[in-house]
Amino acid sequence: MSVEYLVKISKPMLEGAGTTISLFLIAIALSVPLGFLFTLMSRSRFKLVAGFAHTYIYIMRGTPLTLQLLFFCFGLPMLPVIGEFLVMDRFVAACLGFVLNYAAYFAEIFRGGLLSIDKGQHEAAQVLGLSRWQATVKVIMPQMFRVALPSVANESITLVKDTALLYAVAVPELLHYTLTAVNRDFNLTPFVVAGVIYLMMTLALTLFFKFLEKKFKYE
Structure with missing residues (x-):
């Protein structure tokens, strides 16, 4: 394994890592707030809204992410009547699949966080004269995020690794670049390099969430 070979394979692999990071950032930025929205919907007093949220979460968590990606990339354009309007770039379609899938998982994480909050917190907020919205934003949500943070961190690391599923939809x-190098050169070194890149990304995430946990702990 020479330095020249490492440089040769690292350039395209780092470009691929850029796509991986882009997908991760888009997915995490959109799926977290969407997941929280579904958490609120699942707790709605309106049965139709709550039923829709529960059904959505069940479907997205109960079917493989790979199947969902294949549907968004190749299935949507095949739908009758509206299919021609749903043709998207594969990366965009994959982002949609990841966002909708992970929103369901984050919704369950946030639901667990909300359930861990003692009912006395709601009553205390009412005694202080806070509205239901104010109590949720200023009292309940900070405590919920503190409880849910370790699970969010774990799910985020899983998301980084799941980005490898883009290979299944030819993004x-x-x-993709790792396997291309392995098949071309009949060399296992690209697997090692890819592993190191994934470990560096997950390490960065781990350190970031540890920082957040410490920050929430002392607030």
């Missing part, structure tokens, strides 16, 4: 990312 060139880190794994």
Whole structure:
């Protein structure tokens, strides 16, 4: 394994890692707030709204992410009447699939966080004269995020690794360039390099969430 070979394979693999990071950032930025929205919907007093949220979460968590990606990338354009209007770039379609899938998981994480909050917190907020919205934003949500943070961190790390599923829908990312190098050169070194890149990304996430946990702990 020479330095020249490492440089040769690292350039395209780092480009693929850029796609991986882009997908992760888009997915995490959109799926977290969407997941919280579904958490609120699932707790709605309106049965139709709550039923829709529960059904959505069940479907998205109960079917493989790979199947969902294949549907968004190749299935949507095949729908009768509206299919021609749903043709998207594969990366965009994959982002949609990841966002909708992970929103369901984050919704369950946030639901667990809300359930861990003692009912006395709601009553205390009412005694202080806070409206239901004010109590949720200023009292309940900070405590919920503190409880849910370790699970959110774990799910975020899983998201980084799941980005490798882009390979299944022919979006060139880190794994795509890794396998291309392995098949071309009949060399296992690209697997090692890819593993190191994934470990660096997950390490950065781990350190970030540890920082957040310490910050929430002392607030």
